[in-house]
Amino acid sequence: MTRLSVRTIAKRIGVSAATVSRVLNDRPGVAEATRARVLREMHEQGMAAPAPESEPFVGIIVPELDNPVFPLLAGAIEAKLGGQGVTAMIGSSTRKGPTELDYIATLLRQHIQGLVLISGRHANPSADHGFYWQLHRRHLPMVLVGGQVKDLPVPTVTTDEAAGAAMAVAHLHSLGHTRIGLAGGQGYLRPSRNRLRGYRREMRRLFGGVDDALYAETDYSITGGQAAARILLTAGATAIIAGSDLMALGVMEAVREAGLSVPRDVSVIGYDDSYLAAHSALTTVRQPVEEMAGAVATALGERLQGYHTAHVDHVFTPTLVVRGSTGAS
Numbered sequence: 001m002t003r004l005s006v007r008t009i010a011k012r013i014g015v016s017a018a019t020v021s022r023v024l025n026d027r028p029g030v031a032e033a034t035r036a037r038v039l040r041e042m043h044e045q046g047m048a049a050p051a052p053e054s055e056p057f058v059g060i061i062v063p064e065l066d067n068p069v070f071p072l073l074a075g076a077i078e079a080k081l082g083g084q085g086v087t088a089m090i091g092s093s094t095r096k097g098p099t100e101l102d103y104i105a106t107l108l109r110q111h112i113q114g115l116v117l118i119s120g121r122h123a124n125p126s127a128d129h130g131f132y133w134q135l136h137r138r139h140l141p142m143v144l145v146g147g148q149v150k151d152l153p154v155p156t157v158t159t160d161e162a163a164g165a166a167m168a169v170a171h172l173h174s175l176g177h178t179r180i181g182l183a184g185g186q187g188y189l190r191p192s193r194n195r196l197r198g199y200r201r202e203m204r205r206l207f208g209g210v211d212d213a214l215y216a217e218t219d220y221s222i223t224g225g226q227a228a229a230r231i232l233l234t235a236g237a238t239a240i241i242a243g244s245d246l247m248a249l250g251v252m253e254a255v256r257e258a259g260l261s262v263p264r265d266v267s268v269i270g271y272d273d274s275y276l277a278a279h280s281a282l283t284t285v286r287q288p289v290e291e292m293a294g295a296v297a298t299a300l301g302e303r304l305q306g307y308h309t310a311h312v313d314h315v316f317t318p319t320l321v322v323r324g325s326t327g328a329s
Contacts, residue, residue, distance in 0.1 A: 009038075009041075009042060010305075012041065013037065013038055013041045015034065015037075015038065016084070016301075016305060017305050017306075018055075018056075018084045018085035018086065018301070018304075018305070019034065019038070019085070020038055021055065021085050022085050023035050023038045023039065055085050055086060055087045056085070056086045056087065056113045056114065056304045057086075057087050057088075057089070057110070057111070057112055057113055058081065058086055058087070058088050058089075058112055058113060058114035058115060058116065058141075058300065058304075059088070059089050059090075059091065059103065059104070059107040059112045059114075059115050059116070060074045060077055060078060060088050060089070060090045060091070060115075060116040060118065061090075061091050061092070061093060061100055061103050061104070061115070061116070061117050061118065061120060062074050062090065062091075062092050062093075062118045062119070063092065063093055063094075063100075063118070063119045063120060063123075064092055064093075064094055065092045066221070066246070067220060067221075067244060067246050067272075067274075068245070068246070068272075068274040068275055068276055069244070069245070069272040069274045069287065069289075070092070070118060070119070071090075072274060072275075072289055073118060073145070073287075073289050073292065073293060074090045074116075074118060075090075076289050076290055076292075076293035077116055077293045077296050077297060078090060079293070080293045080294055080296070080297035081297045081300065081301070083297075084297060084301045086114075086297075086300075086301065086304065088116075089107070089110075089112075091103045091106075091107075093120070100117070100120045100121055101131055104131065104135070112140075113140075113141070113304060114140065114141040114142070114300050114303065114304050115135065115140060115141070115142045115143075116142070116143050116145065116296055116300060117142065117143075117144050117145065118145040118146055119145065119146035119147065119189075119191070120144075120147070122144045122146075122147035122148055122149050123146050123147035123189050123190050123191060124147070124188055124189055124190070125147075125150075125188075125190055126188055129149045129150075129152070132144075132149050132152055132154075133149075133152065136152060136153070136154060141300055141303035141304055142154045142155075142300075143155045143156070143157060143296050143299050143300050144156045144157070145157045145158070145292070145296060146158055146190075146191060147190045147191075148190075148313065153311045154311050155295075155296075155299035155300075155311045155312055155313070155314070156311075156312075156313045156314065157292050157295050157296050157299075157314045157316070158313070158314070158315055158316070159287045159288070159292070159315070159316045159317070159318045160194075160315055160316070160317050160318065161191050161194035161195045161198065161318075162194045162195065162197050162198030162201070163198060163317060163318065164195065164198065164271060164285040164318040164320075165182070165194075165195040165196070165197075165198035165199040165202070165241065165285075166198040166199070166201060166202035167285060167318070167319075167320045168199075168241045168269045168271075168285055168320065169198075169199055169202040169203060169206065169241065170202060170206070171269070171283070171320055171322065171326065172239040172241070172267060172269070172326065173206050173207075175239075175267065175326060175327065175328045175329055176328050176329035177238050177239040177267060177329045178207065178238075178329070179211075179214065179235075179236050179237050179238045179239070180203065180214065180237065180238075180239045180240075180241065181214040181215065181216065181228075181232035181235065181237035181239065181240045181241070182195070182196065182199045182214065182215050182216070182232075182240075182241050182243075183216055183218065183224075183225055183228035183229060183232060183240055183241065183242045183243060183247055183251055184196055184215065184216065184217050184218070184228070184243050185217070185218070185219055185220040185224070185243040185244065185247070186217070186218075186219055186220075187217045191243075192217070192243060195243060195271070196215065199215075199241065211235070213235040214232060214235055214237055216228035216229075216231040216232050218247075220243055220244045220246060220247055221246060221247065221250070222246055222247070222249050222250040222253070223250060224247055224250060225242055225244075225246065225247030225248060225249060225250025225251045225253075225254070226250035226251070226253055226254045226257075227250075227254075228240075228242075228247070228250075228251070229250065229251040229253075229254035229255060230254050230257075230258075233254065233255070233258055233260075233266070237266070238265070238266060238267065238329050239266065239267040239268070239269075239326070239329070240266060240267070240268050240269070241269045241271075242268065242269065242270050242271060243271055244270060244271050244272055245270035245271065245272045245273070245274045245276045245277045245282060245284055246274075246276065247270070247271075248268055248269070248270030248271075248277075248280075248282055248284070248325075249270075249276060249280065249282075251268050252268055252280070252282075252325070255268070262325050263324065263325050263326050263327035264327065267283075267325065267326040267327055267329075268282065268283070268325045268326070269282075269283045269284060269285065269325070269326060270282045270283070270284035270285070270325075271284060271285045271287075272284065272285070272286070272287055273285070273286035273287065273321050277321070277323070278323075280325070281323045281324035281325055282323055282324075282325045283320070283321065283322050283323045283324070283325045283326040284320075284321050284323070285318045285319070285320055285321075286318055286319045286320070286321050287316070287318055288316050288317075288318070288319075291316055292314075292316055295314045295316075299311075299312070299314075
């Protein structure tokens with residue numbers, strides 16, 4: 001009796017290797033009709049059941065866990081990969097703890113078969129990206145989220161940050177605001193640059209110019225938002241767009257410190273639409289997390305199954321979610 005690999009059987013039957021693996025391991029997530037078809041085809045072909053293959057094991061690395069959008073996105077990706085029979089391990093790199101490269105080195109020692117990097121070194125165009133090229137030469141399937149490496153032929157998944165910032169400016173303009181400030185994150189990061197570009201473009205379109213005093217660069221944290229807001233309020237801003245929901249909470253705190261209120265005196269818009277936004281009635285720019293996670297899982301899953309499809313840069317359009325933190329000027 002012939003013994004064939006899981007991938008060979010999957011190709012014969014016209015299903016994914018992950019599906020065949022789940023059937024052989026008696027795992028859930030396979031429709032009964034599909035399960036019966038896999039077993040029937042194997043019997044009719046006179047195949048012996050191959051030894052069950054271990055589930056593919058991949059790593060997901062985020063830059064931090066304080067900003068809720070990162071664990072939200074990583075969790076969504078993990079769930080989508082799990083539906084394909086792929087096991088994922090999530091790790092966070094921090095300035096004081098293990099770095100992105102530390103995590104990658106550890107995961108390589110654990111013989112990972114794929115990697116998802118969220119807002120890592122690839123989000124900084126000026127960083128050394130040599131290690132990414134080394135991984136590519138080792139033929140390790142990768143997906144980059146929130147940035148890219150020039151000429152590196154791997155799939156990327158991002159949102160159109162410039163469009164998101166422009167949406168926020170247009171919304172505030174419709175409410176009568178003219179002194180619209182931007183509390184941005186670190187300027188060396190690609191998302192920060194993109195949001196600043198979209199903000200300036202829309203300000204020029206609507207008002208004919210940009211007042212540089214209405215831009216403050218700090219970092220993507222509550223204290224960063226507070227610091228930026230103090231600068232922007234001094235410059236006369238009546239509305240502030242923050243680079244993240246976390247920053248927006250800091251902006252709102254600074255508004256209260258100044259003896260003002262949101263949105264009566266100052267309108268505030270965040271970015272991400274994390275759980276913080278809904279609980280604080282924050283108007284925000286929503287990243288389509290589920291759709292992004294699906295694109296990541298599909299791109300990585302294809303490569304784990306040995307399909308050499310062309311890499312694609314997936315760019316998702318954000319949407320504006322209006323809540324109670326914005327009002328008429």
